[in-house]
Amino acid sequence: MATTRVTVLAGGVGGARFTRGLLAHLEREDPDAQVTVVVNTGDDLWLDGLRVCPDLDTVMYTLGGVIGEQGWGRAGETARVSAELHAYGLGWDWFTLGDLDLGTHIARTELLRSGLPLSAVTARLCERWQPGAALIPMSDDPAETHVEVEIDGQVRLIHFEEWWVRYRASVPARRFVQVGVESARPAPGVLEAITRADVVLLPPSNPVVSVGTILGVPGVREAMRSTTAPVIGVSPILGGAPVRGMADACLSAIGVETSAAAVALHYGSRTAGGLLDGWLVDTVDGDALGRLRQAGIAARALPLLMSDDTATAAIVEAALALARGTGPAR
Numbered sequence: 001m002a003t004t005r006v007t008v009l010a011g012g013v014g015g016a017r018f019t020r021g022l023l024a025h026l027e028r029e030d031p032d033a034q035v036t037v038v039v040n041t042g043d044d045l046w047l048d049g050l051r052v053c054p055d056l057d058t059v060m061y062t063l064g065g066v067i068g069e070q071g072w073g074r075a076g077e078t079a080r081v082s083a084e085l086h087a088y089g090l091g092w093d094w095f096t097l098g099d100l101d102l103g104t105h106i107a108r109t110e111l112l113r114s115g116l117p118l119s120a121v122t123a124r125l126c127e128r129w130q131p132g133a134a135l136i137p138m139s140d141d142p143a144e145t146h147v148e149v150e151i152d153g154q155v156r157l158i159h160f161e162e163w164w165v166r167y168r169a170s171v172p173a174r175r176f177v178q179v180g181v182e183s184a185r186p187a188p189g190v191l192e193a194i195t196r197a198d199v200v201l202l203p204p205s206n207p208v209v210s211v212g213t214i215l216g217v218p219g220v221r222e223a224m225r226s227t228t229a230p231v232i233g234v235s236p237i238l239g240g241a242p243v244r245g246m247a248d249a250c251l252s253a254i255g256v257e258t259s260a261a262a263v264a265l266h267y268g269s270r271t272a273g274g275l276l277d278g279w280l281v282d283t284v285d286g287d288a289l290g291r292l293r294q295a296g297i298a299a300r301a302l303p304l305l306m307s308d309d310t311a312t313a314a315i316v317e318a319a320l321a322l323a324r325g326t327g328p329a330r
């Protein structure tokens, strides 16, 4: 049996947890399978002179078994250095870089300064954590997500992390800008990971600022449209609300309703020029199945809360079953 190649387009917590369940499932069912995670780098930023890559680190730490309980940074973290930086009036006092986490940012910055592209740096950092999947940044070129907001009557562009963490996405996003994305190239291996996959999975990551950001890298959407692999997504919206995070604030910013069906239709059915062959919704959204199938998207309803690896494995199994049952309609 040829090696099964599974590719996941992931953001932070949702994508990482889903991938952890995917690896657990494949370990049992298809141990030779190869998983590649194409990770969003739109959240990346320079802070205290260091390059911080939140989604790459969340996936790496989660699959490496050392993720912090809040879903980012490291378990058993302290913040002594961060307090020192804030005492000097440096950094963002509402954004904590933990002491262990700083080790990663210092290592990454040193490796970048030595001339390595982000994809090579990521591979080097992953040698330590052995995540069990290949992690590839969506691009080696910067394409940071900045958010246009109006604060105190002034329209400004702020970094995504300021909007997300300082303002908790409570200030309406007028638009999202991927700074420099037009000249960003997919990182080595990204397009092949999509076009040569046996299945491509869109985990319940933020469809706008995570999966959407990856799709915004020139060439990625075309690769998604041309791959012979079934493209199966998992709704991040259950019963009209995101499971965690603030995807609703992102969806409303681009005029998409916060519902399981609306997100699927936003990605679009492959038969209608979009990306999806299949879509999983939570049982609470079972009434969306008819509309999805009419749109040419194979759909199934099952519990989508990734409460533990068993629950996640069931979602993974359903996604892979949908992939076997669909395949591109050509």
Ligand code: FO1
Pocket: 011, 012, 013, 043, 052, 053, 054, 055, 057, 058, 071, 072, 073, 094, 095, 096, 097, 098, 101, 161, 164, 165
């Ligand atoms: N999120 C917070 O809510 N507060 C923080 O202080 C914070 C610090 C932080 C440091 C490193 C890192 O990789 C992530 C961090 N995050 C923090 C989470 C971050 O906003 C999210 O991981 C993503 O950017 C959104 O998915």
